[in-house]
Each structure stands twice: as structure tokens, then as C-alpha cells.
Amino acid sequence: MLYNKNMKQGYELTIEHSQKLTLTPSLVQAINVLQMNTIQLEQYVQEQLLSNPMLEVDESARQEEPKPIDWAEYARSVSYEPVQADEDPEDENRELAARAGMTLAEYLASELQFSGLRGEVLPMSLYLAGCLDEDGYLRISLEEISEQTGADSSLIREALLHVQAMEPAGVGARNLTECLSLQLIRKGMDTPLAMLLVKDHLEDIAKGRTGALAKALGVRPVEIQDTCDLIRTLDPKPGRTFGREADAQYVVPDVYIELRDGSLAVSVRESAAPQLIISPFYKHLLEDPQSDEPLKDFLEGRLNSAVWLIRSIQQRSQTIQNVTKTIADLQEDFLKGKGSLVPMTLAQVARIAGVHESTVSRCTSGKYVQTPRGLFELKDLFSGGLTAGGGEVSTESVKKIIRGYIEAEDGSDPMSDQLLSEKLKQENGVSISRRTVAKYREAMGIPSSSARKRFE
Numbered sequence: 001m002l003y004n005k006n007m008k009q010g011y012e013l014t015i016e017h018s019q020k021l022t023l024t025p026s027l028v029q030a031i032n033v034l035q036m037n038t039i040q041l042e043q044y045v046q047e048q049l050l051s052n053p054m055l056e057v058d059e060s061a062r063q064e065e066p067k068p069i070d071w072a073e074y075a076r077s078v079s080y081e082p083v084q085a086d087e088d089p090e091d092e093n094r095e096l097a098a099r100a101g102m103t104l105a106e107y108l109a110s111e112l113q114f115s116g117l118r119g120e121v122l123p124m125s126l127y128l129a130g131c132l133d134e135d136g137y138l139r140i141s142l143e144e145i146s147e148q149t150g151a152d153s154s155l156i157r158e159a160l161l162h163v164q165a166m167e168p169a170g171v172g173a174r175n176l177t178e179c180l181s182l183q184l185i186r187k188g189m190d191t192p193l194a195m196l197l198v199k200d201h202l203e204d205i206a207k208g209r210t211g212a213l214a215k216a217l218g219v220r221p222v223e224i225q226d227t228c229d230l231i232r233t234l235d236p237k238p239g240r241t242f243g244r245e246a247d248a249q250y251v252v253p254d255v256y257i258e259l260r261d262g263s264l265a266v267s268v269r270e271s272a273a274p275q276l277i278i279s280p281f282y283k284h285l286l287e288d289p290q291s292d293e294p295l296k297d298f299l300e301g302r303l304n305s306a307v308w309l310i311r312s313i314q315q316r317s318q319t320i321q322n323v324t325k326t327i328a329d330l331q332e333d334f335l336k337g338k339g340s341l342v343p344m345t346l347a348q349v350a351r352i353a354g355v356h357e358s359t360v361s362r363c364t365s366g367k368y369v370q371t372p373r374g375l376f377e378l379k380d381l382f383s384g385g386l387t388a389g390g391g392e393v394s395t396e397s398v399k400k401i402i403r404g405y406i407e408a409e410d411g412s413d414p415m416s417d418q419l420l421s422e423k424l425k426q427e428n429g430v431s432i433s434r435r436t437v438a439k440y441r442e443a444m445g446i447p448s449s450s451a452r453k454r455f456e
Contacts, residue, residue, distance in 0.1 A: 030308070033309075034316045035365070037252070038253070041313070045309075052306055054303045056279040057277075102242060108171070109126055112126055112162075117162060120151070121155065121158055124149070128145070132172065134239055134242075135238070135239050135240055136168070136179070136239025137239075138173065142160070179234075179236060179238065180202075180234050183235065183238075184234070189230060193217070197227055201213060209450075225454060225455050252368070254269055255268050255378070256369070257335060266321060276306070278307070286300060319359060322355070323360055323363040327381055330344050330348070341394045341396045342383070344382050349382075364381075398430055403444060405420055406441075412453070412455070414453055415449060417437040417441065417449070420441075421437045
């Protein structure tokens, strides 16, 4: 290595000014509290009440006792609709079971108990019902079931036929083809063409290859079209209306937007988390000269935590109030039912509310708002914008326009994505590419023009 006399060796002391945010435990707590939804906050407060003696519920802040229910008025307000004669009692039973939180296996087991099955068929049918997945399919082979139970294959097949004969139609199937076939048979619509399409051409149906199927099978396109329409009414996941109780999610509004005298009023849900105060008893112990120092040190540390939690909850409420008020102002027409969502971004809301974008994100993610238009996750009220005629329109509005075009199109000559792009430009001043139209169309679950083509 060559020595360079201009090279400096050794250490130098320099002074530099820099700004740096330190995440103290109290700041971390405030951020975490802001991110919590109502249910999470309630659970967190209960945990803190158990672990921190300096915290106490303010009993004076509790709501007044609810007024007695006027049962006569309640009875007058409830309307009872008689069951129509053509309604299927089995459908009603399944709906009631699903609402009660029963799993598919629990529902099938309850029905099997009253099915009149005798001997070994009943316990094997119950076993098979317990093997079904959430979609209603039997994913394990009959050979594996035989190995696990020691049962004869003929008994297993007989039990499977009983399970497959139950409601909802299609349960107990071992694949999609069998599931759809069982439903066609149950409906009495198992024509040779329908069974053939379900068996060998599900991919062609999904891609709307009506013309190609008609040519390959030697039938008229309209027959393929009508049969495909029938197949699309079948349920590929007949067990999904039940689900698992552990998967049930309960949504509680974190904030309310109400229409009062023509104006939108915002209020944060406060009832879930109790009002907290510093415990007078332990505060007295802390201030008592007779208390020993170790106790005072412990209580002082708990006092600081309690104060920060109370402040964090108050700050959370105020921040959610301000951010939601800003959102309500920007989306006023939509919330009042007078228009669609307008373009609105995190940065825009943050600027108006006077907070950081990350704060808006924490306020809106995972939290729900009850509005005059229904229940929404706060983040769903945001919408990107597109230039249109010198102004901006939301992407949701553009999707709505595209859907309107497609619903009004001539089924025998559906519009291509390129034509939709040109109509948006000509009639609405919205300039987006064919690819963007396709992306929006697919996001709405609308098939391509070739798949939408109707034959007469």
C-alpha cells in the first residue's frame, strides 16, 4: 500500500445536530392503543385493571340503568311472516342451524340421529360427516377410511350414499364434478349434456367458450349457453354457509356517523372501554408519609403507567373523532346518499386533520363506522382518483360506470375492454387504458366479452 501524505489518520471529535424520534414505552403504548379496535381496547383495559392497582373504573361515569322494556309496544313493533307453502323446511332448518353457529358436521349429525338409520350404517355415516371439510367435501379416500376404522368398503360406500343424500345438496362429494353432479340429480336436471359438461368441460365453462363447446359437441350454441347458465346456479362449496364457530367474527362499530337535522355528526363509541381513574386508595398510600419506600417506588411506577394509559385512551378517542370528522366532510354526499365516493387519500385526510399519514392509517385500519349508508370499515371510504373532464372521479365511480355499460350492452354483441375504454373517454372524459378496464372488470367479477356473449 502506498502512503499518501494527504491521508488523515487517527480519530476526530465532531459535533453534529440531528433529529431523532425515540420510541419510549409510553409512546409505544399510545401507538398500540390507537391501533386497537373497540373489542381489542376493551380486552386490553381489562388486562390493565388486573395488573395495575393504581387503575380503577370510574363508577360515576357508568351509564344509567336501562329503562324497562315495554313488551306491549315491542310486540306491536314486530311483524311475523307466515312460512310460504312452497318453502322447503330443510332450507329453513339449515338457515337456523347456520345462524345458531352450528358447524356442518354438527348439523349433519343432528339430522342423522333422526334419519331412522339402523345398525352399523348410522355410526359410519356420523364418522363420514365428521370427516367433511368446511366446503362440504370428503377429502380423504374410502381406502384410508377403511384402514382407519377397519370397516368394510361396502359399509363405507353405503354410509357415504346416505350422507350425499342429505341437505345441502352436494355435501359428501369427493371432487367438484361429483358435487355439481349430485346437485343436478337432486334438481332433476341431470340431462346428458349437463352431466357431460360438468364431467369434462368445467374449465371451458369458466372461460365462456360457448361457441367452441357447441362446435366440439355438435349442439347449438344456445343449448350450451342455457346449460352453462344452469350449472352456474349450482353451489361449488355447499358447506360454506356453516363454517366453524372459531371463525366467527363479530363487528362492533368503533365510531358513528349520524345524520342530525341535515348535518353529519360524528361520535366515538365509548361504552366498550370503561372510564378509568387513579385509585383514591392507592394514591393515598403513595402520599402517606408512613408508607415504606419500596411500596412507594412500586406505586409510583404503576401511577406513571396508569396516567399514560388514561391519556392514551383519551388521545385515541380525540384522534379517531378528528380523522372520522374529516372523512365525513370529504365524503358528505356519499354518506347522505346523494352521490358516490369521491377521490380521497391518506395524505389528504392527514393534511386536513393535522396529523401524520401513519396516524390516519392506524385510525382507519381494522375499525368500523356505522353510517346512514350502512356499516363500513373506515379504510373502505378511501378511493383513488382518476382525471375526468378537468376534475377527478373515484375509481369506484369508474367501476360503477363500467358495470352500467355492461349491464346495458347487447348480449349478442358484448363490448370489448377496448370499446369500454373508448366509451369512458368519449362520454365521461375518463382516460384509462384497455388493461385498466380489464383490471376493474375482473375485480368486479365480470367475465370477458367472449364469455358474456349470448346466443339466440
